[in-house]
Amino acid sequence: MSKIIAKVIVDNRASKTDKPYTYAVKKDMEEDLKQGMRVLVPFGMGNRFIKGIVIETERYSGDIFKLKYIEELLDDRPIISEEILELGLWMREKYLSSYLDALHAVMPPGDIKEITTYIYMKNRPSSETYSLSHIQKNIINLLNKNEKISFKELKEKIKDNNIRKHIKKLEEIGILETDLEVGTKVGKRYEKYIDLKDNNIKLEELISEIDNRAFKQKEIIEYLYMHGETPLKKLLKEVNTSHGVIKSLEKKNRIAIIEREVLRNPIPKGILNYEKHRLTEKQQYCLDEILNCIKENKENKFLIHGVTGSGKTEIYLQLIEKLIEKGKEAIVLVPEISLTPQTVERFVGRFGQNVAVLHSRLSAGERFDEWRRIKRGEVKIVVGARSAVFAPFNNLGIIIIDEEHENSYKSSMNPKYNAIEVAEKRCELEGAALVLGTATPSIETYYRAKNGEIKLLTLLDRINNKKLPIMNIVDMRDELNSGNKSILSTDLYNAIEENLKDKKQTILFLNRRGYSTFISCRKCGYIAKCKNCDISLTYHFSDNKLKCHYCGMIDTPPRICPKCGSKYIKYFGSGTQRVEDLIKKLFPQAKVARMDVDTTSRKGSHEKILQNVKNGNIDILIGTQMITKGLDFPLVTLVGIIAADTSLNLPDFRSSERTFQLLTQVGGRAGRGDFEGQVIVQTYNPKHFSIQMAKEHNYTQFYNKEILLRREFKYPPYMEIISLVIYGRDKGKVSEVSKEVYGKIILELRKNKLEKLEKDIFGPNPAPLEKLKNNHRWQIIFKSDKGDSSMLKDIINRVCIYNSQSKKYKGIKFSIDVNPNSIL
Numbered sequence: 001m002s003k004i005i006a007k008v009i010v011d012n013r014a015s016k017t018d019k020p021y022t023y024a025v026k027k028d029m030e031e032d033l034k035q036g037m038r039v040l041v042p043f044g045m046g047n048r049f050i051k052g053i054v055i056e057t058e059r060y061s062g063d064i065f066k067l068k069y070i071e072e073l074l075d076d077r078p079i080i081s082e083e084i085l086e087l088g089l090w091m092r093e094k095y096l097s098s099y100l101d102a103l104h105a106v107m108p109p110g111d112i113k114e115i116t117t118y119i120y121m122k123n124r125p126s127s128e129t130y131s132l133s134h135i136q137k138n139i140i141n142l143l144n145k146n147e148k149i150s151f152k153e154l155k156e157k158i159k160d161n162n163i164r165k166h167i168k169k170l171e172e173i174g175i176l177e178t179d180l181e182v183g184t185k186v187g188k189r190y191e192k193y194i195d196l197k198d199n200n201i202k203l204e205e206l207i208s209e210i211d212n213r214a215f216k217q218k219e220i221i222e223y224l225y226m227h228g229e230t231p232l233k234k235l236l237k238e239v240n241t242s243h244g245v246i247k248s249l250e251k252k253n254r255i256a257i258i259e260r261e262v263l264r265n266p267i268p269k270g271i272l273n274y275e276k277h278r279l280t281e282k283q284q285y286c287l288d289e290i291l292n293c294i295k296e297n298k299e300n301k302f303l304i305h306g307v308t309g310s311g312k313t314e315i316y317l318q319l320i321e322k323l324i325e326k327g328k329e330a331i332v333l334v335p336e337i338s339l340t341p342q343t344v345e346r347f348v349g350r351f352g353q354n355v356a357v358l359h360s361r362l363s364a365g366e367r368f369d370e371w372r373r374i375k376r377g378e379v380k381i382v383v384g385a386r387s388a389v390f391a392p393f394n395n396l397g398i399i400i401i402d403e404e405h406e407n408s409y410k411s412s413m414n415p416k417y418n419a420i421e422v423a424e425k426r427c428e429l430e431g432a433a434l435v436l437g438t439a440t441p442s443i444e445t446y447y448r449a450k451n452g453e454i455k456l457l458t459l460l461d462r463i464n465n466k467k468l469p470i471m472n473i474v475d476m477r478d479e480l481n482s483g484n485k486s487i488l489s490t491d492l493y494n495a496i497e498e499n500l501k502d503k504k505q506t507i508l509f510l511n512r513r514g515y516s517t518f519i520s521c522r523k524c525g526y527i528a529k530c531k532n533c534d535i536s537l538t539y540h541f542s543d544n545k546l547k548c549h550y551c552g553m554i555d556t557p558p559r560i561c562p563k564c565g566s567k568y569i570k571y572f573g574s575g576t577q578r579v580e581d582l583i584k585k586l587f588p589q590a591k592v593a594r595m596d597v598d599t600t601s602r603k604g605s606h607e608k609i610l611q612n613v614k615n616g617n618i619d620i621l622i623g624t625q626m627i628t629k630g631l632d633f634p635l636v637t638l639v640g641i642i643a644a645d646t647s648l649n650l651p652d653f654r655s656s657e658r659t660f661q662l663l664t665q666v667g668g669r670a671g672r673g674d675f676e677g678q679v680i681v682q683t684y685n686p687k688h689f690s691i692q693m694a695k696e697h698n699y700t701q702f703y704n705k706e707i708l709l710r711r712e713f714k715y716p717p718y719m720e721i722i723s724l725v726i727y728g729r730d731k732g733k734v735s736e737v738s739k740e741v742y743g744k745i746i747l748e749l750r751k752n753k754l755e756k757l758e759k760d761i762f763g764p765n766p767a768p769l770e771k772l773k774n775n776h777r778w779q780i781i782f783k784s785d786k787g788d789s790s791m792l793k794d795i796i797n798r799v800c801i802y803n804s805q806s807k808k809y810k811g812i813k814f815s816i817d818v819n820p821n822s823i824l
């Protein structure tokens with residue numbers, strides 16, 4: 001007689017347990033057990049019970065006497081759908097992650113161990129309960145006494161093997177309802193927050209009043225000063241302190257404890273209705289094409305390549321409207337949500353309570369609440385950053401990815417997935433359509449569109465035939481030759497002045513924050529570097545500190561050179577703080593704001609700056625890449641790009657692409673209203689093709705040139721790249737292990753008759769970022785044809801997993817990234 005067996009991934013972090021374990025299933029569980037359910041299983045020598053997830057069930061007619069039995073089912077139904085589970089397993093293979101990491105990515109947010117199924121009374125049964133069984137009546141009786149009861153408790157109270165069937169029956173006839181809850185976080189309505197009592201007092205002053213020995217108190221003040229209002233729990237953890245210290249600060253009247261309601265529905269308040277636009281002919285054409293293709297089951301992958309301001313968002317909105325009418329659901333991915341408030345506002349402004357917004361500032365409980373709202377079908381649209389691609393809809397009609405070229409769609413944590421690829425896979429599994437949109441398609445996406453894998457829809461004009469901005473290139477070498485040493489060229493200076501006179505707004509872009517980007521001794525050449533990262537420290541003027549932008553380390557700038565003792569310490573390189581400083585000096589009459597990581601760490605500060613720009617309270621906005629995304633301000637007519645070369649000079653194969661994207665996107669903020677716009681691009685490489693093509697708004701020509709280089713130098717889309725970084729505290733060991741791992745991989749390749757791949761392996765070498773956060777880093781780069789890549793991945797994975805268990809390699813870690821964003 002055949003039996004049911006189940007493959008289970010156990011929730012245990014040890015890498016050697018990263019494989020499915022097979023368990024036998026007790027007879028009375030057979031019918032209820034489904035893949036995607038959590039179970040309790042005996043594990044290891046001591047048969048300790050641990051939680052796990054069923055990824056597969058199958059009939060088996062062999063001997064099962066050697067197998068252990070699943071002890072208990074923890075869910076009454078799968079907590080993720082079959083498709084989502086498959087998506088997770090696909091990611092594991094594609095991105096070489098562990099089972100557990102891959103499953104965690106697709107499971108409900110938070111600690112899946114903490115999830116409980118609760119049973120509620122939905123409608124009290126009428127008096128005619130004669131059709132109900134004795135057990136069913138008992139269940140109802142229990143629920144008459146309690147608002148809700150956990151599945152586990154119910155099982156303990158009503159000892160019956162068929163309890164699941166009874167619950168199901170009662171659910172079917174509308175008496176009961178089940179729901180998931182996570183931990184104790186949900187249901188709590190208030191949370192304590194801590195903030196400084198007075199935000200206008202300088203840090204030095206606050207600190208000077210505290211006893212020198214009370215260093216924890218100082219740390220708390222510093223933390224609040226930097227981060228603003230912080231949940232108590234987070235503060236205790238971040239500063240690693242106790243309630244007592246907080247209390248004593250409160251007594252001193254330095255901090256305030258605020259009780260805040262934990263919002264169950266985190267949609268920002270005060271969003272205005274976003275009126276529907278009558279589509280232009282071209283927008284209409286796009287919309288119809290997509291709807292027709294979907295209807296006739298022709299294509300279901302689309303790329304809308306529309307210049308900046310061509311009205312892509314309106315197409316998304318109306319597309320979604322049409323699909324919801326048909327009972328479908330929609331996922332919209334946007335780059336880091338906090339950076340695209342205008343886009344989010346449009347979705348909420350159009351669809352209101354039908355939208356769930358998944359942003360990074362949600363608490364764990366809120367995140368889970370949203371997940372549940374989606375799962376229960378209470379919303380039809382999810383707008384969110386990359387992980388929203390896993391939103392648990394059951395009737396998904398479309399996934400839209402706005403600004404598809406953005407690198408935030410690639411995860412830097414395990415599994416290191418690319419949300420575009422994941423979205424595509426999910427759409428295939430669930431029969432949904434995929435729509436990518438951008439003014440500057442990634443080379444990979446455009447390549448696929450040209451090959452007919454994705455249907456290309458092009459919008460060449462801005463809405464109402466507004467002109468694209470004129471791009472003026474300024475050669476900074478000429479400026480220098482004519483005696484201008486300032487970071488502002490004469491042209492840019494004049495244009496700003498003119499714009500101020502005209503009462504128009506200006507955006508200045510520079511991709512470096514801080515004041516000076518490095519400080520150095522003029523006598524001996526010493527450069528102040530981070531001791532954890534070996535990267536030069538950036539000087540921040542406002543708090544007179546040196547900061548590491550990689551690990552956050554803070555240091556005091558030296559007065560005399562720590563190496564040779566000279567006092568000729570000089571500050572080089574300009575960041576946004578210096579630009580702000582200069583602009584304020586040059587144009588004292590202008591209202592200036594700066595937007596970068598340093599000015600937006602306080603909650604709400606980001607929105608406040610943008611609101612001020614919108615209201616016309618700002619004449620000149622200076623910022624980093626934060627100001628490149630989706631901003632739509634009609635009075636912005638001038639955009640100045642202070643240094644186009646910062647992205648161009650990175651030792652990375654995407655540097656030309658990034659530069660083209662950046663210039664086009666930042667430039668695209670100009671002239672979106674009734675007035676024409678102009679862009680001034682300052683550069684030392686005026687002839688570079690990405691700068692030239694951006695100047696001409698000629699994406700296709702840029703693409704044609706870049707794609708040739710990709711082919712010649714064997715980069716994506718022609719080849720798949722795998723970056724293996726080997727890192728650890730011990731420099732010698734890192735290099736030693738790297739060489740050994742390399743040797744083993746080569747051996748394996750030969751064993752598998754894959755010698756031909758050897759010529760496309762680079763390294764092992766120290767990585768371009770050789771030391772980060774106290775880890776030394778070595779790198780091996782593999783390039784392979786798509787056809788060979790799965791074999792290669794298999795080998796890399798095996799060698800690395802094998803090594804990570806070996807005692808010899810203690811303290812060494814491996815990071816594998818498939819088609820990484822950058823290879824630094």
Ligand SMILES: Nc1ncnc2c1ncn2[C@@H]1O[C@H](COP(=O)(O)OP(=O)(O)OP(=O)(O)O)[C@@H](O)[C@H]1O
Binds near residue numbers: 307313439
């Ligand atoms: N059919 C229309 N009629 C009038 N105005 C429209 C129409 N469609 C869009 N708009 C407006 O045109 C402006 C540009 O549209 P939108 O911001 O959607 O462009 P986009 O293509 O997404 O731009 P970007 O890629 O630069 O973010 C917006 O202010 C929008 O409200």
Ligand SMILES: [Zn+2]
Binds near residue numbers: 522524561562564
């Ligand atoms: Zn020196």
Ligand SMILES: [Zn+2]
Binds near residue numbers: 773
């Ligand atoms: Zn550092």
